[in-house]
Structure formats: C-alpha cells, structure tokens
Amino acid sequence: MFTGALAAVRQTTPTAPPFAPTFSTDSTVPSATSGHTAILNALSAPATSSVPFGCPAPTTEPPPSIPARCHTKLESILATLSGAETPGHSVYLSRRGNSIRQHQGILQEGYTQYHADKYQHTDNPNGIINMGTSENKLCYDLLQKRMTQPDMLHIDPALLQYPDWKGHLMNGCGSLFSSIAAVLCDPEDAILIPTPFYGVIAEDVHLYSGVRLFHVHLDCEPTGSRPFHLTVDKLEEAMRKAISEGLNVRAVVLVNPHNPLADVYSPQEMTGFLEFAKRHKLHAIVDEVYMLTVFEDTVTFHSVLSMDSLPDPQRTHVMWGMSKDFAMAGVRVGTVYSDNRDLVEALDKLGMFHGVPGPIQHQMAILLQDKDWINGKFLPENRLRMQAAHRYMTGELQSLGVPYLHRPAGFYIWADLRKYLYEPSFAEELSLWRCFLRHKVVLSCGQAFHCSTPGWFRIVFTDRQQHLTLGMQRIKRALEEIDGATSILDTGTTNEATEEKGTEKTTQGDTTDTHKPLAVKSTSLSKNRSSEEPEEKDNNVPDAIPLVSEDLLDCQTSHPTESLDSLIGALRQQIHTSDWLEKNTPELSAGEDPELLDVFKDLLDRARK
DSSP states (O other): OHHHHHHHHHHSOOOSTTSSOOOOOSTTOOOOOOHHHHHHHHHTOOOOSOOOBOOOOOOSOOOOOOOOSOOOOHHHHHHHHTTSOOOOOOTTSOHHHHHHHHOOOHHHHHHHHHHHSBOBTTTBTTSBEEOSSOOOOSOHHHHHHHHTSGGGSOOOGGGGSOOOOTTSOBSOHHHHHHHHHHHHOOTTOEEEEEESOOTHHHHHHHTTTOOEEEEEEOOSSOSSSOTTOOOHHHHHHHHHHHHHTTOOEEEEEEESSOTTTOOOOOHHHHHHHHHHHHHTTOEEEEEOTTTTOOOOTTOOOOOGGGSSOOSOGGGEEEEEESTTTTTOTTSOOEEEEESOHHHHHHHHHHHTTSOOOHHHHHHHHHHHHOHHHIIIIIHHHHHHHHHHHHHHHHHHHHHTTOOBOOOSSSSEEEEEOGGGOSSSSHHHHHHHHHHHHHTTEEOEEGGGGTOSSTTEEEEEOOSOHHHHHHHHHHHHHHHHHHHHHHHHHHHHHHHHHHHHHHHHHHHTTOOSSTTOOOOOOOOOHHHHHHTTSOOOTTOOOOSOOOOHHHHGGGGSSSOOOSOHHHHHHHHHHHHHHSSHHHHSOGGGGTTSOHHHHHHHHHHHHHHHO
C-alpha cells in the first residue's frame, strides 16, 4: 500500500528539483544566563531488489519533570547543570530499566516545559513560544484542505485488520535508527557521527541496543574552510582515534541536509564519504529526512538514491520520512531503502512490533500519489513561505549583531551566541538557555547536539509570523538582560580592584583620601531592561519561572535592600569565610556520575579563587 506509493513515486520522472523527491529509477525499485544566574556564577568565581522497511519512533511524550521551587542540595544543582534531575534507583526495574528511566536530555526538558505552558494568543498569552522543536508550521492550511478531501476518508475493512508487516512502510525515523543499530551492531559497538548532530539519535541507538556513538568533532573556527565543515580527512582521523581506543566501529551516520547545521552536501562530497565507509567496511546510514526542505533557488539536493552507482551498495542504507518534508511531524512514518537482503530480513523481524495503522498508511499513499498537488501546489508554496520566514529571522539576527550560518535548507538557523556567555563553558551555555526559557521562549542549545564548542544555538524559523515576532522580542529581552548583568558584574570587578589598590597605597603611608573607592550606582536588572525592551501587546512576560538554577535565589525570606554591589561583596565574603568548601570536597562525590563530578570540581575550584 504505502510502499507501493513510494515505489510509484520513484518510478515516475521527477520534475525539476527541489520541487519533487529525487528517487532512483534503478532496476532495484522496491515492489511495494539570566542576570541572576550570571551573578550566582560570579559569586562562586568567574540483493536483487531493495525492500523498504520502517519502524516507529516512540510516540509518548517524555514524563513531565517539574523542578521543585527551592533546591538546596548540591546534587540537585549539579544535576541541573548537566541538563536534568536524575530520578532515584528503582528496585522494581532492571539496571537497563533504571538507565532508561533516568535518562533525560535538555531537548526533552525544554519540550516538557513547553507542553506544560504553551503559548496561546487568547488563552495563554504569557505561555512559552517554541523555537526549539524542528517542526514546519507554515503550511497547515494546505495540509488541512488536502487531508480532508473525500479520497482521504476511505475506510476499507482490510485497513482495520492485521496487515502483512513485511515489506510495508512503518513508523518513524527514530526507531529506524534504533532498529538498524540493533541488527548491525552488538552492545558496546560504535557508530561514527559528525558533531554537532541531532542529539536524540544517541538515545535511538543506545537505549534499546547499547550502541554508542563516536563523535567526529567539527570545528566552528576552522582554518581555510567553512565552519563545521565535514571532510573525509576528519572522518579518517576519528576512525583512527576510535580504533586506538579499542572500539569496534560498525557504521557511520551521514545526515543530508544536515541537522542542525542545515548544510547540503554535494554529490561529490557524499561520494567521498561513501568511499571512506567502503574502505573501512562501514555501513553508511544516510538520513535524508530533510531532502525537500531546500528553499534557496540556487541550491539543488541530490539523493544518494539518484547516483548512477554506489561505492558499496550492500552497506548503504537510506532513510526518509514524512514528518519534515510534508510538515507533519505528528505522523510517525518512515522508511529505509537498502539493497542488503540480510539487513531487510533482520528488520522484518522487528517490524511487527512497530506498525503504522492501516488508515494512516492509506492516507499517506494517496498523498504521495498526488504528484500534481505535491509539485504544483505544496512544494512551491512551502518553499516561498520558508524563504520569507528565513529572510525575517536572519534580518532580526543581523539587527541584534548575532552571527549565524547562512544555509539553504532545514527549518532552523545555527546561531553563534558565544559572546553572551560569561565564560566559554557548557554550564554558562545552559544558564543562557535557561534565561531564554525564563523569558518564555525555548531554543535548543549546542550541548543538546553534542557541539564541541559552547555558545551555539539552533533557532527554528518555520512558524507563523506572529509567533516569530513575539519569540524574537523575548530573545532580545533575554540578551539585553545578559548584557546588563555583564556590565554590572564588570563594573563591580573594576571597583573591587580599585578598592584593593587604594587600600594598598593607604597602608604604605598615603593618608590622603584621594584613593577612596569609587561609588557605583546600582540599578536593578528589571529596571535596566524596561527602558529599552519592546512592548508586547496583551503579553507581559514575568521575570521568572520555576527553574532549579534560578530558584536558588528564591530561598531568601526577603529581598535585600542593599545595593547590588554590597550584596555581591557580602555573599563573596560569606563563601570564602565559610567551611562549606572544606567539608564538601570532590572526594565525597567520587561515586557520582563522572560528568557531574567534573562540574562539581570546576565549581569548587572557581569558588576558592
């Protein structure tokens, strides 16, 4: 049914890209930091036929994790810095079950916060604007009209019965990653993947199968090439390193167009990557889920399925789904094309667990067969709307002086916010991410994509203009708050140095009062912002939401009346005279998560300075 529709699409002559999918016509066609956070940080220091097959991604939302209002335990603070609180060990679960239960990433945390407080123009104007989840919300009117046509409403008795799972298109690219990893790798085997990358892939291959990802780090400031540029040399270097560490590398993941960079790799580049995989007998898992999202007229996407020949067809597997190209992220449908009969037969055994309902398969088959609507209506209009939204977003970023990667595809922009970090660390990046969330806009920070350099954020622009405008207003407010906090902290540091210098000269015999410390006019952050921030009609954004790292300051019974500089000085004095630092040493946390321990050590070292 559905796979037959896909095959029919591949067998037709495509129109000029990027208005139609690029499918091969080969004979192997398938048969079917806020200011408060910055201050807090400062206080502690600065075969013969291919068979398409699909499997599902989990459809349940992550369990809500609402942080308590006031956390004072150090482990809670450290857990927050690493992205989430870790639930306790359950005697009812296996070790694997506990590991799965305890897993919580930053993307899930932001999505949970958003779902608990969604922006609604009339019902919840102070809710969160989601500019972090990669969804295309620009063409719902086109989809609503097409999906309610009579041919979509057909229900045949056969659609309500158990289908033949084998060879049919099934659910979700997320579970395609999980299933492919399970049949290609043993537990603790490794798969190469360039970073940054969509972080959930790590969960897809690890939670069920115990497969790890080995990162191919891409540099944001390379010499003589574009930022985050993937090359064969970098793949070779990572392969050598993985072998030196005793890892059994079984595959490499190639995402084209890329997420989150939005790079579109040329046929020559993809051929080089596939030849690298062939040399090392690696399976190449090619993710083309964004293949029809190219919106620039001068750029054309070329699927590996359109190549005349593949370097290693038996080890090349191409994934695609409906969620991105057809703006229906909630319809979990995905497929993989492979010439490897052994792989397909292994995946068949897993397919029975992950079927797509018959009526959904019918609707998607009808949609793919309607080439007039796809090529004449949906894709051209979608591209025009994406161009307009991208133009608006890049203009706003330019007005803010925010550098970004100008790329021709995807729903997102990879933006460089490093200058807003108090120091170049992932803890600071997380603070900035929380600052945005406190201002009721959720973005995706670089560490969620395993970026090796802190300070990069993915900003999604494929939303209605009203949401984009409001979201950018909130982003601007957050950045202005960070700028204001940095200015205050820098002034306080300068005054402290001046005071120390004056005291030193006085002790040397200078009894005049010409070296008195300069007075600093204290200004609250909220007051500093209010004179510059743009007005939002019917939407007054509160200064805070209940987040762990922000709520540490809310443990006070009352707000101090002293100046901000006096408060900073007093708290610094308390930290350095207290014996807390001596009683809470890294050795006491030796049994903790190594990542948390590293953060703990870093905080202690900085606080002792």
